[in-house]
Amino acid sequence: MASPENDEEQKQPKLFSAIFIAVVGVALFSFISGQGLNAGTSVYVDRLGGTATFAGLTGSVFSAAALVSRLVAGPMADKRGRFIVMLSGGLIMFAGMVGAAVFDGLDTLLLWRVLQGVGFSATTTAAATAAADVLPVERLGEGIGYYGLGQAIAMAVGPALAIGLVAFEPPSVLFRGFAVAAGIVVLLCFACRYERHPERLPETATYRIELAKAKDESAESAKPKESRLKSFFVREALAGGIPILVLTPAYSFGVFFVSLLGATMGVGNAGLFFTLSAVVMIIIRLSSKAFMDRILPIKLFSAAVVAGIVCFSLLLVTSLPVLDAGARDIVFYAAGVFYGLFLGVALPVNQTVAVKNSPSDRWGAANGLYFMLMDVGFIIASILWGMTNDAFGFTFSLVGVLGFLVASIIVAYLAYPPFAKRREEKK
Numbered sequence: 001m002a003s004p005e006n007d008e009e010q011k012q013p014k015l016f017s018a019i020f021i022a023v024v025g026v027a028l029f030s031f032i033s034g035q036g037l038n039a040g041t042s043v044y045v046d047r048l049g050g051t052a053t054f055a056g057l058t059g060s061v062f063s064a065a066a067l068v069s070r071l072v073a074g075p076m077a078d079k080r081g082r083f084i085v086m087l088s089g090g091l092i093m094f095a096g097m098v099g100a101a102v103f104d105g106l107d108t109l110l111l112w113r114v115l116q117g118v119g120f121s122a123t124t125t126a127a128a129t130a131a132a133d134v135l136p137v138e139r140l141g142e143g144i145g146y147y148g149l150g151q152a153i154a155m156a157v158g159p160a161l162a163i164g165l166v167a168f169e170p171p172s173v174l175f176r177g178f179a180v181a182a183g184i185v186v187l188l189c190f191a192c193r194y195e196r197h198p199e200r201l202p203e204t205a206t207y208r209i210e211l212a213k214a215k216d217e218s219a220e221s222a223k224p225k226e227s228r229l230k231s232f233f234v235r236e237a238l239a240g241g242i243p244i245l246v247l248t249p250a251y252s253f254g255v256f257f258v259s260l261l262g263a264t265m266g267v268g269n270a271g272l273f274f275t276l277s278a279v280v281m282i283i284i285r286l287s288s289k290a291f292m293d294r295i296l297p298i299k300l301f302s303a304a305v306v307a308g309i310v311c312f313s314l315l316l317v318t319s320l321p322v323l324d325a326g327a328r329d330i331v332f333y334a335a336g337v338f339y340g341l342f343l344g345v346a347l348p349v350n351q352t353v354a355v356k357n358s359p360s361d362r363w364g365a366a367n368g369l370y371f372m373l374m375d376v377g378f379i380i381a382s383i384l385w386g387m388t389n390d391a392f393g394f395t396f397s398l399v400g401v402l403g404f405l406v407a408s409i410i411v412a413y414l415a416y417p418p419f420a421k422r423r424e425e426k427k
Helices: 004-011 018-047 052-079 082-102 109-134 137-147 149-166 173-189 206-216 218-222 228-232 235-265 272-286 297-318 325-356 360-392 394-415
Strands: none
Touching: 018 052, 018 082, 018 109, 018 137, 018 149, 018 173, 052 082, 052 109, 052 360, 082 109, 082 173, 109 137, 109 173, 109 360, 137 149, 137 325, 149 173, 149 272, 149 325, 235 272, 235 297, 235 325, 235 360, 235 394, 272 325, 297 325, 297 394, 325 360, 360 394
């Protein structure tokens, strides 16, 4: 006799489809390229005799180009379609890789970094929107957690692959390798053409339901035209966007400066921090079914912030001369585990709140705004932590990171909509 739990499981709408798997693939290879290039370009610049300042400039140019691109990519994904924006982004990213590989040197590198940033942001914005389209709305949070596997795996694979590629002669092998990844993105985009063939989607897919609804409503054509500013700006998405803006400086310290902290403190293998965090993130995403759509977002985010506080508190301890070498390494690696818990929950929760709180016909712009605010946080943080590290040291910076974490949970309590704070009473 079937148990009630099994009956409930069977009634759940299908989560995985061929199109959703293809979208996850687009995200995976896009983030491998983005994460890898951010880690490998500084080594490439160094091998060609460039300065650390120029290496940092290549990262800022990439982030700024990505930010500007999201202003266009989100609304374009809503108006022109997810596929065309995703494919265009993949092609631009591919051109940025090939250009950097063919014109080997520092003279034109900033141009190729602009193209890489524009293409990366267009592809990931459209792919995130496509993922929301093809997922059943009842399992949106769980599905976005699985979608985020691409980002989690990329954190482990991208930087390691980049360091390996840039060690070859010539170092432009770095860009040749990631041109292959960008080419795979382009090919996978052609498996995501559901907009002209919605019948290929599961019956419970959000896009298919909304399309049927629009056909039933003859008043669709009577909608007033939106202003250009409104097409870029989805006010409802700020519910998840503002908390991620405040949280990103803490997140980005790990991306930009944890490896430098480890090297400065003499940690045996600083890269193990990221390996452990990536493994934990993957486990979290694979088990997201158990909690993403069953526990209130504010509770999940609170738990994620607590994990972040533990992570950076452990890093703070490693920055102080209070541990011997063996204990310091263990504490440093343990921080990586909590960093994975922190990101594995905090990122998909805020993205789910931003998307779910926005009208379904504005999900492209909502994702664009969400990622744009994350880009702003990265740009601010790269400047802020660089200055504070140089002026006051890592200990001071880590105290600042803890301050941003505390501020993010306060902001989330104020910004999250009612559905994300309390359950409706079941009648």
